[in-house]
Amino acid sequence: MTGGSIYAIIGICWSLVYLVTTVLNFTTGEFVMLGGMLTWGLHKAGLGLAFSAFLATILTIIIAAILERAVIRPVRFPTEMTYMMITIASASVIKGIVLLVWGSETRTIEAFFGTKVIQIFGASITPQVIAVFCLLVLVTAGLALFLDRTLFGKALRASAVNMVGARLMGIDISMVRLFCFGLAGFLGAVTGIFIAPITFTGYEVGMLTGLKGLVAAIVGGWTITGTVLAGLALGLLEGFCAGFISSGLKDVFALLVMILFLLFETISLTPKTRKRPL
């Protein structure tokens, strides 16, 4: 369940950025990692836990913003693949720096919602887990409200649908893009902080989590509700898989789901166009 919530939120990060900026941001996963690692690092350096978390989030947002300004914007021939490669490279750089500064061991933060184990439906859950799920609900609801009710949210949706049109209507596209990235950074960091006590955090946490968030976004069709549902489903299935089959293969599971999904999508699209095969 935690997994599912995480994937759902990360999936939203992917969708948001992709829909508005057509960028497939592979550093999304790294935002999660940064949230956790920066909090740990700052805490270790002597700052209070809450303050570290807060600062870590701010820093991640700044990094996300820098990413948009310095790396994404200057690209002269913006194809999907170029963005993909450039964000992968950026993720690599971020990972490398983190590795350099803090080494490769996994770290953890104390669970800030307490460690009391509760039994629900026969499964043992800690308050931390509940917190993650609440986070998901908050984020989804908050986002939905924001996009629907506020002016800025509507501007975001407009840009996602038609960027040129939006620009003509007076919407400042560069602010919108920057905001999207910043938001993704924020969500990623917060998620990372929340899950750090549960799953450990280390420099490679980013990639796998980010990937599964991507799967959620793809399967969910890049919509918010779809992504959330897909993410939760993925988390649940993954949990079953780990329980019944070996847990080493559970990561494989998400990828298999993605491949199968993509295949079925194409298979369903092609027969309609041909009455007869070759």
Added chain:
Amino acid sequence: MADETILEVTGLSKHFGGIKALNEVSLTLEKGSIVSMIGPNGAGKTTFVNAITGVHCPDEGSAHFEGRDVAGLPPHSIAALGIGRTFQLEELFSSMTVLENAMVGCHTRSHKGMFATGFSLPRARREEQTIMEEALENLGLVGLREKALSPIKKLPLGERKLVGIARALGMKPKLLMLDEPAGGLAAHEIDELVHLIYDLAGKKITIFVIEHNMPFVMGLSQRIIVLNEGYKIAEGPPDEIKANNQVIKAYLGEEVS
């Protein structure tokens, strides 16, 4: 002129979602004839060509080319059967030279696979040479032989359209469908185009032209088919069509007494 039917289309229909782009269109083309299809924008002319050449799969109806049922076949098979076409928006291969564009047209007529070309075997090289000569010939027909080695990007619109025709000729087509070949051309270029079409018809190629340019169409065609909102509303020699009230109404929106 032989009276054999080269293309027989019956009740062809095509929808896109809720829009019926083609409504039970039927027509026949005789070998060696020059036929035009006209109609206001959005009438379904390009859709018609797309349906015949396999880009779209017709929802209803049939099309027989030289007696074979071609409705629903993929485009490359239809090309291999001998239907060539040009495009309203050119669709040239912009990273290649004029000659290479023309040579792609000859794709269906060559067969040497990867291994023969990869190892530069003599028969592959010979075939390549033959294709190059054919392509140059086709370019000569449209008058662009000297520009064979120019990159496409450098050519002006009129010449690019001619390259499209040369490319389609590479297939040694028996039916050539031209989609708005005169669009954007200057007066003298249009004259040359008319000569070219007569030349091609003389070589027993059936020509089917979609156009907006009325004088061009009227002077060139033996028969004109009029499409409006997916329906065929008229068919006949140019004089008849000119006087046809329904056609005038479709274009101008009112009857002329």
Added chain:
Amino acid sequence: MKKENLPATLPWIAIVAIIAALPLITSSSYVIGTMCFIAIYGALAVGMGLLLEMAGIFSLAHPTFFGLGSYSGAVLAVKGIAPPWAGTIVGTLFVTALSYVIGAPLLRLRGFYLACATFGLLVIVEIALGQLGTITGGHEGLVGIPPLSIAGFVFEKDVHYYYLSWAFCFGQLWFLSNVMGGRVGRAIRSFRDSELASKSMGVNIPRCKLQIFMLTAALASVGGSIYCFYLRFTQPGIFGFPLLVDLVTMIIIGGGTTIYGPLIGSFVITWLRELIHGYLGNILPRMTAEVDAIFFGVLIIVILIFMPGGITGWIDQFAAWVKKKIAGSRQVTA
């Protein structure tokens, strides 16, 4: 005529001559060994670059084919089932068949989705190779692979593999540039430019894509076999994400608009890396992998922003600029 092909033969004769003569000039096994890797990785990058840039097929499965070719040859040789050269052939056939099975359904996917699906494949195969311990030696890999021997000649020394890998590399380059210059190559470039026109001119696009996919997979497999017989060792970790990143880096930096660009990329990157490691080995002994990641990450970003055509693209642009200047000055003086 076609920029994608090998340019005038003269520079290439010179390059081949230099490569051939290198072992006579230096007997440093470090240099020879590094050049070996450059050739093998270079060949792999060239194949992948062809797929990615020229055919527009964003398949990230290349390292997988490389790895499977490697493993097939290795496993068969270690278990004594087949001598290395036969293992190579069997492995290549296996990989080619596999690429058909994978390619037929997957190649229909649009660019990014194809990348995702093939990436998924990459990870899955890597994990699978690790899990099948009894056959493949598990995560630690397979050791004790016998050296390659053909008709009694045993490839034992670095120099032998040097000539073998460079012969393979140049051979592949020649073969692929012939293919790209001919009918199939034109077909590939045509559907890159306009799918609509391409298929209307008779190009069977799915079949074309599959053909080139299988061809490059087969070549990757052969390269993989040479690789494992050279190293006498193989491991799942070699063929995963890091290799993919390396290959893509080579393609980007060397330039994807030409066939030989990635080979230049391989050369530049490998030596750059050696330089960095050597230099840093004294300053930050344990940090090489991280610095690698940072340095090359930044390099990719910079190149993608400022020199999207890579080194060869930049050379082309520079050459064109020079030509214009010369033509310009000629006009003035005429």
